Amino acid sequence: MSINSFGARRSLDVAGESYEIYGVDAVEGSDSLPYSLKVLLENLLRTEDGANITAEQIAALGHWDPEAQPSHEIQFTPARVIMQDFTGVPCIVDLATMREAIADLGGDPQRVNPLSPAEMVIDHSVIVESFGTPKAFELNQEIEYQRNRERYQFLRWGQTAFENFRVVPPGTGIVHQVNIEHLARVTFVHDQDGHKVAYPDTCVGTDSHTTMVNGLGVVGWGVGGIEAEAAMLGQPVSMLVPRVVGFKLYGALRDGVTATDLVLTITQMLREHKVVGKFVEFYGPGVAAVPLANRATLGNMSPEYGSTIAVFPIDDVTLDYLRLTGRPEHQITLVESYARAQGMWHDPDHEARYSEYLELDLSAVEPSLAGPKRPQDRIPLASSKQFFERTVPDYTSSPDVSVPVTLTDDRSFDLRNGAVSVAAITSCTNTSNPSVMISAGLVARKAHEFGLTPKPWVKTSLAPGSQVVTDYLERSGLTGDLDALGFDLVGYGCTTCIGNTGPLIPEISAAVNDNDMAVTAVLSGNRNFEGRISPDVKMNYLASPPLVVVYALAGTMDIDLATEPIGTASDGTDVYMKDVWPSTEEIESIVGSAISADMYTRRYADVFEGGSRWKSLETPEGKTFAWDVESTYVRKLPIFDGMPAEPQPAADISDARVLLKLGDSVTTDHISPAGAIKTDSPAGRWLSEQGVARKDFNSYGSRRGNHEVMMRGTFANIRLRNQLAPGTEGGFTRDFTVDGAPVTTVFDASMHYQDAGVPLVVLGGKEYGSGSSRDWAAKGTMLLGVKVVITESYERIHRSNLIGMGVLPLQFPDGFSAESLGLTGEEVFSFTGIDALNESIPSTVHVNAARPDGSDVEFDATVRIDTPGEREYYLNGGILQYVLRSMAASA
Template structure:
């Protein structure tokens, strides 16, 4: 990265245990006539420091600094300003990280073909990749579960892992945390994040806030530590890796003021479900949330991280908890270096980035208030994380939501002496049990949201201990699992002698990584699956996760409820969600006495006592001492050395991406588009889920056919996520959503279109192959909000590989528009008041797009000439959504990756 400049004369010295350190002092701006910095939200101050440090008069100007420094409530809605933001680092997980690494590896291969030095291709900012998304719960309820799941994980993913193992050795500024270590966000919280970072600038060391973007939406968890970070798509992450800025609109910051403290019997999970409900109701999509108020001092760091983790569930970009005494305590408790902790304290206090109860409260665009003493035990579901349900109402909610499915049994329920439908008998492991409506089929202590939080993990262990001592057990029909976010969790549970009690209830360790929460729950036991299928039962999952969209957890489990880890154990013991655990017994002990949840629930004092004895800095220091080394499986991977990656043309997981094939040192002039056909015509609110392949796929799909042709059995298909490193799979799945409605095939949903002019109905992929063979450029025509939803790199990469050169829409989701430009696909916007309907477009026409050649500038009007099937023609104007000069440069280069690569080669 280039050396820092000092446009405002803000560079000054801070004495630290590391010696003198230089930093860019925000208070210096007061000397330039800028007032009121102490009332800015901490979020805005962090972004402002980033701009002040990088201000060079070109990328970031004095005018940009003044504009953001004069931030005021309500300004965001009236401002069209965009601010360059250069995150300090990038965080990747393996599903989304593999394509980024494959692109970097392909860039090296391309440079070598051009007789350049491939070692020039490296991440320009520090990047960490944590492998955590590939473990599945194939084996559970056994002390062998972890070992067997790891073995199966390597069987499925060794080709992908070989690429990452190679990258670990080949790239500078790039570290990989091998499988079986932990969940990316918890590893980030416990080890990777430093709160304040340093780097050399000539002979001096510069200190600055730790900021990041990550390729997982729950990157926001790190905001609990006072580190500003959020999730982005793969293309944006690659851009940051290669030294390019993100562009932020004027931040809109919603404050949430906390007072009071959590009452006995509640957990951070109960709090986060309440916060999620409140913020979703307020509407904070694409906004920043920042916590404030005296109640913050009553909230532990792990509790803060639990809330920040859920930012995607309430729609916020990020949810910041400013640095304070609690932050410093957590850094010490997790074994961070004492010199670092001292630097964090000194730097943040000098910069006005340290919060105390006496600090001036920032001004916000809006302020919500929450009294922590009002929090009650809760779950969320059965289909959305924002649908909070009070503990006592769970059974009633379940019956209400699924009333249509249950109404045929009302008479049977009324006649039953216990008020519940008699279950279907199944035999599991030689034991007879029953499965019925409301039965808990999956009980999973999983996900980064809660497994980073010692208070709820210890509470789960204490509840299990009391249950075992009372002689309670879990039905063998319940698929139980324990998938902590890091190895430290197992260490402190073992040290507290709580792990044996969890194992006695069959909550055995199944892996360190994302499991049930992302759908990696693995198969149900066959007798249970058959009973559900044959009797059309509505069964439930209870998990300590953050997402429970219908069908996400398991295709046979219709109801999914998010809950704290101790409640996961409780519902596993109860065996049903059709129950009120505040009044009904959870089970019967060995003496035949009823056992109630209140008898098993540990007090806050008990939890704190266990944590104080078992959770020490040494636990974290020992676990992270060799965090990048990996086990023997990792060490024995082949094809992992050398400057260039050895691409295997037979691999079905990792193939050299084609974006840099036949690349020239200079870009060819962009040209108008002639004779284009419409491949897909869609209506409003087409999301990246409609465009980008995700989840599993059928054998009859183009992707399924491709794998079978390459000798892959159906049981080994894995998912699109696991195969993101193979563009042949991904392009075949683009626009492959089974609910896609393409106007060219109005009688069919899914991946179909019509090949023109012959009118033959075929798959989108097959039609694109025929068009590309004939040299016919392709278009997408859409309505409003094209590309809404989560940012996904393959929502732009896939269309490019299908031969789509432009998308004409009424409006674009901001990040997806940027991603299209980043891949060299031209976004064109209808003029206000015009649409495909008003212009009478059917998608059967031939299109010429004129005005791309010559002087191309932001928002240039581009003419579209349409030739109807009868030979008549007409034209309409569109606006080229190249919104800045850098957009024009990217498009002229064929995308951001090619633009950056050419720049690196010249450098």
Template sequence: MSNDGSSNDSYNTLSSLDVDGKTYHYYSLPKAQEGLGDLNRMPFSLKVLTENLLRFEDGETVEKKHLEAMAQWLKDRRSDTEIQFRPARVLMQDFTGVPGVVDLAAMREAVEKAGKDPAIINPLSPVDLVIDHSVMVDNFGDSSAFRDNVTIEMERNQERYEFLRWGQQAFDNFSVVPPGTGICHQVNLEYLGRTVWSKEQGGKTFAYPDTLVGTDSHTTMINGLGILGWGVGGIEAEAAMLGQPVSMLIPEVVGFKVTGKLREGITATDLVLTVTEMLRKKGVVGKFVEFYGDGLKDMPVADRATIANMAPEYGATCGFFPVDEQTIRYMRLTGREEHQLELVEAYARAQGLWREPGHEPIYSDTLELDMGEVEASLAGPKRPQDRVALRNMKSSFELLMETAEGPNGQRKDKLESEGGQTAVGIDDSFEHHASQHGELEGEKFRLDPGAVVIAAITSCTNTSNPSVMMAAGLIARKAVEKGLTTKPWVKTSLAPGSKVVTDYLKVAGLDDDLDKLGFNLVGYGCTTCIGNSGPLPEAVEKAISEGDLTVASVLSGNRNFEGRVHPMVKTNWLASPPLVVAFALAGNVRLDLTKEPLGKDKDGNPVYLKDLWPSQAEIAEAVEKVKTDMFRKEYAEVFDGDETWQAIKVPQSKVYEWSDKSTYIQHPPFFEGLGPEPDDISDIRDAHILALLGDSVTTDHISPAGSFKADTPAGKYLQEHGVEPKDFNSYGSRRGNHEVMMRGTFANVRIRNEMLDGVEGGFTRHVPSGEQMPIYDAAMKYQKDDTPLVVIAGKEYGTGSSRDWAAKGTRLLGVKAVVAESYERIHRSNLIGMGVMPLQFPEGVDRKSLKLTGEETISIEGLSGDIQPGQTLKMTVTYKDGSTETCDLKSRIDTANEAVYYRHGGILHYVVREMIKAA
């Protein structure tokens, strides 16, 4: 079977299309209707999947029955049929990309040891890796911050960047966008995405929908450009780039109808936080969401991308927008060639993929929003779906403080405040922690509960959108004119998703105003949104620590899970860029900015948010300054990098030369002793519980992320290898070293293991000794005694970022199975991809009904036979007193392909064995 030509074509769909004198061949959905029936009202996202099946029909992985199942979906609006999806390309960022390339390098070595040519391990689909996750906000608030942070980034990550440069020359179909360029999703939206892909095959040029999978959850941002794609784990992405299809059930598709327009003063961020809240309540986990309705007519791609970006936050696989005039307008603005625009429109119209006014597809379910009802909002304090109206921020935070408990269960709301002046608008009578006094650069300050210590314009969600970025700049301009300044305890930063943002802020003259408020450029990358917020000023950290203060960050990001932004910041609020600026001026979230002043002008008069907020006309006038030549200039040499990047020397070798001295890149043990056939799988006997966890345990809790301290297992390891704490860097930057990562698995400072009372952080009880210790240390003791391990959890296990190390680390700790009430899609898949069995409690049974304390042993029967999707297994719990209880568990191996991968010990093990056989 060719990559772009069906070998069967049961419905005789191969057609041709002339565009500007060039002939394109394609597999026609309208022609398929002759055999499948009317597909016109099929959701656009499923039309893309149907075209993929038409193009790859081979009688083996894609059969006629799969196409018939797509047609049947229109009658049933759901399906239990498994299909094989082959995306056109793969997108990676460097945190997930480095371990991906490490795995490829290890696979090459395994192939060489098997006596085959290591060069058979190569991406078969185009792969773009964008280095965007490594820059940290070490320096901020001055004109040299960007230069200084990039210099530190290059020094810190020299080993990783040398390794990626090696991968760039060693592998075919593999491109690297160097650091300091932009966030992968924004680069994808502004440059890499084509909407319609084309490829030469057998002397013909084939056209087909641009599709992808990415190693970051927010790959879905590209759905705003009519491109179907979503985030997968690094493990699954590696398999896709090596020619393995993405195995999936035909999804349910929830239609989200949008009508009306946003009111004056309401932003796309407010809209997406409302959409996220609505879809979370609806329940769309594992489903496609597709947007439709007349509200799309005037919704620009930048706003669509903002909504699509947060599909992981509302729980969907994707948030798809069909192709229409807005798609073409955006592609023209961002500098795509006119021929490509003509191809996109001609192909989309020919295939029925072009959105027509009034067209309403058939969906599994629907919901509707009149955009005129959206109000100014934030989300927090620790989940992106927990929207709080701006007018309710003060009461929301006060309620949070009234119900908060300290480490030992003491109520925190009875501690009296110290004397002194609070920030403007804060109610002195509110009972809270003791406020703390400090001094920064000779200026005394007082830190109260709710103090905004981080205000960051960051992340792909919003920095891709000129309207909200210009709004932030316009608020800064008006604030400067009135003599307002940012509160001294606020760490401010501006980290755009691409260089184009700084170009248009400069042309609009708004960069100086942002600089004057401390929102200087700190880097082009994710920064605060992924935990790369850098250290707080020492005086601020001291004040937080001494007062055990509940303080806040406000960021224009998409993730605010516990412990993610900064370990000392307990509440984190997602907001639009203009609101980030506003809260930096106010200095505290315990304010109702719709009524209370956020500061005083140079004459001592109160200044309200409404005094600073720009009109839609002002924003529109500023957005008009965004020009096509900005995009063409910044993306002209996107893969080249600066002199420092170009000066990195790398060996010209097929197989990587591993260094024992490296603390960033180590040869992973996954393929050691790999035989031609997998070992037999045994039942799990007398396993101990490594961790007993509650609901909504995220991959941030499981997978190492952000900074870590010297007294952690990872910190001790690095110090033993000569690395000083100041040079630890982040967990994410060390994902190429399994020794660091396995020590950081389940080590999040906010994780709560129910085996321990009142203890936060990555600890457990080693049951044989009764000793409390770090989870890593306990796992190593169990491994030494050949004791299998399981993890028990509640609902929504593994929500959040698509972190492959959440699964890799789990496996390396010796965990054989995870038993939970429900799973997030990507993490479930990743566990299987690493040979860890995901099991699900039946309805009405959970860790509480079984009265688990962690002292029990667990046995699971049914693994030693033929592994099948969705099979029932038997779990026996043996309690401390010797009594037992049994229950059935459902295997969450959902597809036949997943069963094959699990039998092989993981997806990559299967791929290597297949490639060795074929060589």
């Protein structure tokens, strides 16, 4: 029970039931706070304990200064944790490992349980092996279960062994769509001491796109898996109260403009505005014109523009969506009553105090793409041909090459740069949105009526975010049209957007690799970073689902869709994009008639049960897991091996070597293992040594529970450019433990350095670690022996994750970089002043880099441990070690 210093605890009557709430209006200044900060304020009121959360901290949040830079630390306690299986499996591996480790420290293994509700949706494991056939879904799911049986058995064990942990089985939907359609409560209720306590639904998730739930008014964001584990174990999330950007919307979208066009426009605006680490909050008269699905799409893309969240307040649109998705009427009444009582109901005429302001007239949004390698690089559709022609020379040495190709079915054609080799309706971003999914179906219907088909070099796929999408496409009669164009159902999962594209058509792959071609992928996703979609595809474009269908028909990015035909009709006439593009009226008519609440209630009635494949899996028993030392999927993580009951003091670091010297915009996709495992990579060689056949390598994501694979894949992205090994691309570096410092793999060099007792450093540029909340980007960095990372700036999640794994994040002095300081990566580094962390957080540590010629480079690097909580994690060697020691000490 909260201390209740402000007398905030009171009763709220909702349809005859009494709830206890903590009224934010008890705190002076709360009435003008942004919506998101009111949610944080309630969180502090409800969890005030006089130690970690004090009355002074609560009062300070009420008097939040929007102009000030973040400096006020709070301890945020999320209501729940949401996970997907790629990032979630390591969480459960760690919890299983902690059960054994706490026993070694004299504690009770069964104390290790999620204390907050934790839900996992298995959605990242399906790969598009089969496509363009009615059997694709079954064939892909069969392969998925064959490859992932060990992981799925482990997760079924976790579901029975751990309390407060539930799993949504494979083939059900994408985590973020399942979250908004079913798991999100919007207003949470918890029984405490015989009282029903109501409070805002908040969450943290092991995927950066957890922010999709912001569209429902739920304050939640992505964290590293290690932070999520700590939250599950009762540790609050330590954070600085952020600056809040108020984004005013007015007007309405024009006919023919999609939610994807809107989100790509706002992504570009916010990335240019620089919102990394900030909250973004939408308000104003245009909010009511933004459907819930569009709000969720905007929230989903928050990581792409770098904000922590991108939230919409609660209003009638929120309630209508809850009603549509089959939430109980009493819950909907509670949501409205609670929001109004707390001043969290959206008033378009009220403007809260914000740190910064942006605005957009929705009618100004135009059809757009983004690419070819970053989601914030918006391209007006009208300029896409010129942009492609201007940029393709950057991706191939032969911009004008034409390669004759003959497929196994004897179809022949000339393949050119810009050919669309992948056209995928995929990912949570857009498949949650009925308007763009129905629009894609209508484009397919019109194209089918003209007799159009995709070009033979295009790999097509449809991977909806939930089974409800299949229901309304069926009810509207659009499934057959999509199937006719090769957009058959391939699975319910993230697929292409996370690199589970599967192999290209073999003849296309051979032509591309033999001739250094720059073919393209068009997908309705949120990520298009280099090397992410397919190792064969250099140029990736984000687009709306209907535009994905159009590009599949056109078959090339080298086209002006306004003036050039996308195909030839059965009667020989040219067909243009305008001939197949549906009107807003057509879309809304079908959306209104084809979707109903019964679809959601039926599909989610037994969402945790799973089908026959899931139920037939043999499930291990016991409170601790019986590790299989031969397993290539799930292995006990060694981070707790030999851990003492008390941490060693922080100490200075001497004689460190640079493992990698990297440039700007190095993402967690570059750092963390993802996508396919190459045969000749360190991970591929290790799997071969274990007797795993090449066809069974699966993906890095599916093997995230095995540190032997993952550490070998860290910094191994095929597009990574390590300036320490110029002329190479991929996971290569120089090994200074060997005479002549030859070029070798990052993993092999790391092992030599660790054998020699040499600590390692990574040098980076701006926005280091942007991208998904990949815990393995930090875990792998730590396991490779990296002790310090020095960059010009960090993305929020990765910096936090590095600390969570005991790696010290430093920042070059303002205005300086590795280049301006003359650092080449050949220096020997020493760091002094780290030991000051034993007492407090120093602002800087001194860095000495000794050059091979005997001269030195010296500078003071900024310490990016930002809060006392992060300092405790670092001193303990990581957040999990801190939690484990705390649990053992309180036994």
